[in-house]
Amino acid sequence: MKFVAVTACPTGIAHTYMAAEALEQAATAAGHEIAVETQGSAGSAPLGADDIAAADAVVFAADVDVRDRERFADKPQVTAGVKAAINDAAALIEQATTAVRSGVAPAEAGREAGTHAGTEAESAGVPESAPSAAEPERAVEAHTGAGTRVRQWLMTGVSYMIPFVAAGGILIAIAFLIGGAEIAAVVDGGDFRGVHYDGISDPSDLLGEAGIAGVLFKVGSTAFDMLVPVLSGFIAFGMADRPGIAPGIVGGLLASAIGAGFLGGLVSGLLAGFVVMGLKRIRVPRGVAGVMPVVVIPLVACFVVGLLMLVVVGEPIAAAQSGMTDWLAGLSGGTAWLLGGLLGLMMAFDTGGPVNKVAYTFGIAALASGDTVIMAAVMAAGMTPPLGLALATVVRGRLFTRAERDAGKAAWLLGLSFITEGAIPFAAADPLRVIPSLMAGSATTGALVVAFGATSPAPHGGIWVLGLVGSPLLYLVAVAAGMVVTCGCLVAAKSFLGRRERPARRDDPAGAPVHGLVGARQG
Amino acid sequence: MAELITAELVDLDLHGSDREEVTADLAKRLAGAGRVGDLDGFLADLREREAQMPTGIEGGIGIPHARSAHVTEPTLGFGRSESGVDFGASDGPAHLIFLIAAPEGGGDEHLTVLGALARRLMHQSFRQSLLDASDAESVVRLVREEVFGQ
The missing domain is CATH 3.40.50.2300 (Response regulator)
Incomplete structure (x- = not known):
């Protein structure tokens, strides 16, 4: 043969x-x-x-x-x-x-x-360009348990997303540095310290009206708009190969549109991957097989994923958001530092997703009614996640993949600039251990800021608006404390939870004890 | 292009008892020969690779290897261990240990050499000759003959 x-x-x-x-x-x-x-x-x-x-x-x-x-x-x-x-x-x-x-x-x-052969490789191949260190991290190990496979898929998506996070985040941070924290409002519209901006709708007016800072901000936030679609698209790509990309990206765009954040992107990516994997199983005559990956599979998968995201995922999220908003409003009279801690938990839960958005909007609303303490808690709690992760990659580099360590370097700047999205690559790759660690740190920070009575009249800008912050030293202490808590929790979780060596067995010829560096529990 | 392997990169009597130790011993030889800049950095890269999946293969062979920014020339370090060292292969410890060091941005021809070497490792006759080799010079000669056909 x-x-x-x-x-x-x-x-x-x-x-x-x-x-x-x-x-x-x-x-x-x-x-x-x-x-x-x-x-x-x-x-x-x-x-x-x-x-x-x-x-x-x-x-x-x-x-x-x-x-x-x-x-x-x-x-x-x-x-x-x-x-x-x-x-x-x-x-x-x-x-x-x-x-x-x-x-x-x-x-x-x-x-x-x-x-x-004991090496079931469900994950369909990912076409890649020549492997080199500069390439996005690739899914390692094409076999073993479901947990490991899911982690590989997520890592594939994350590795393609990291350049967008780093480039977009740093551009935005530089925009804040040059143009001040109001640059976001100048470009996108909104209120900043009592001044209302209409925003700039025509991109060709950007340079003239908002200067180079406005351009930087626009480019950076455009890169950020791609985070969830790219994450989703390349998770699906890791699962189902090229036919997964279109439904994955479309699903990710819809996840953004319904405000589902990166967790929504994880869902749409996995969904798209599974749908395409299922469609690939269908046996068709050879004549039709040629158009399957190019036309039929993306067409059907885009529709199915899009429908599910809009109808099944989108509506409950909107309902949950309005429920949470009412609930938070009801808590306003209660113990203040508890509210700060709760907002911290919410800020860190989905970094840019629906829960985070409810907490942030609550902070903005508080600001509008003159309460600058809540805004300070929200902003500080949103700075903590990338900073805690960056610290962890320095303290225990071996717990992270190379791509994550690189993302950690950018995360310092992103965290300082209150760009919570810097945490997404870590959270998306290993949500079960990263997200709780982030929440613990941000809750600490949120509670401390309120207890200290630090204030912020600015809705964003991070460290760059420290001049406006009341009790800036205590504010920094709160951020540092949360950062240390996140780092400690994460190092402990990654060291002790769910990473277990498994001896290679005779009946497992490809037996691989440790699967990658951010391994979820095996099988 | 420098020689893939020289006599000073061969240790026919490795004493280490675990893979970290023998890998470090061989890596030190590479560093001593100027093939590796930052020894600790290189060892970290090797560990990272080893953690992904142990490099032991059946037949008593361990091939710790990495592409690393700390490597200056594609290099083979070779060691023999009488007692054997566990490299995670399912049929027991490794007696022949090949430390393969590839530079991060190595050109194709460098990596082709390493690919050719890896292919030769699958030949029983080559393995046996390496087990039988009496001194470092003959190991170097064997590799040269097998990989470069000269």
Whole structure:
């Protein structure tokens, strides 16, 4: 028989090539022909179209996503980790032979064989450009439990989102530095310290009316508008390959439109991924197969995801927001520092999402009625999350991936500028441990600010409006305290919760004890 | 391009008992030969790679490796351990340890060499020759013959 294979590993300098060699040896030994594409660091010579056309089956030996997997869509597939190929390539070749002989439909063949090898790789391949350190972090490990797989998908989305967070956040911070905290109101419209701005609707007026700071702010906030769509789109991409991008991005845009924030983006991305993965399972005649990934799948998936986001997710969120707003208003007469702590919890819960927005709007409303303490608590609590995370990446760098450590560097500036979104890459990659840590820190900060009686007449600007803040030193103490609490909670959570070494077992040839650096609980 | 491996990068009698230790021993040789700038930084990169998935493979082989900004030349460090060191392979400890260091922005031809080396590791005859090699010079000669065919 004739086979084609693709090998790929995280570093791309050793296992990729060893697996290729092992597969070639095993295929030849069993009297078959094989052509292997090594997707490693030394660049890969893609398989020829003839080779693929002539192949009876395809073997994927990969711990990272296989690029351009669609090329093999109509072949029986065997999927395993690189180590399975290195340790027992003969078994994979045997499985490929069986898959061809049994005439199983492509998708099932891949799944059965994959499960058999103990390395089920549900995640469809992600086409990637050549791997290098500058590339977004890639999903490592294409097998094992559901928790790990979900984390890989989230990491794929996060890694593509980080450049938007860093570029947009820093541009906005610089805009505040140059143009003062009112620049947001000047560009987008709104009130700042009693002055009403109409905003600038025509982008060509920006430079003239708001100066370079206005331009910086507009560019930065445009990058920020892309956070949720990119996160969502590339989560779906990590799950379902290229056909996932369109429904993922559309779902993410709708998540933004309904104010669902990045948690909404996680939902829409996963939703889009699952819908596309499901659609890919449907068996169609070969003639139709060609237009499936380009037309049919994105069309159906966009509609399904969009409908769900607007109707099923959107309306409850709007209802919950108005409920929370009323509830907060009812608490206004109660213990003040408790209210500060509660607002802190809300600010950190979804960093830019619906709950955060309710808390922030509450702060703005308080400001409008002359209460500058609540605004100070809200702003300080919104500065804490990126700062606490940045601190954690410095204190315990090994708990974070390289991409996260880089995001941590930008997070200092973002936190200081009250750009809470700097926390999103961390929260999206590992929500269960990051979000509670952020909430603990921001609650501390919010409660302390109110207890100290610090005030802020400015609704944004972070450290750059410190000159306007009343009791600025105590205000900074509150921020620092929350930052330390977040850092401490997160380091503890990442060190002790849900990261467990699992001994490699004989029946688990690709057995990998530790899956990545921000591992959720295995399987 | 500098030699992939030289005699000073070979240690036929590794004493370390765990993978951190033997990896560090070999890495020190690389640093001593000027192939690695910041030893601690390089070790951190190796640990990060190792944490993703252990690099031991069946047949008694450990291949700690990393692409690292601290590496100046693509380099192979080679060590043999009589007692064996656990590298996470399912069939027992590793006796042949290959420390593969690749520079972060290495050009294609550098990485092609490492790819060729990795492929040779899958050949039983090559492994056996390395197990039998009597001194560092013969290891260097073996690698040169196998990888470069010269």
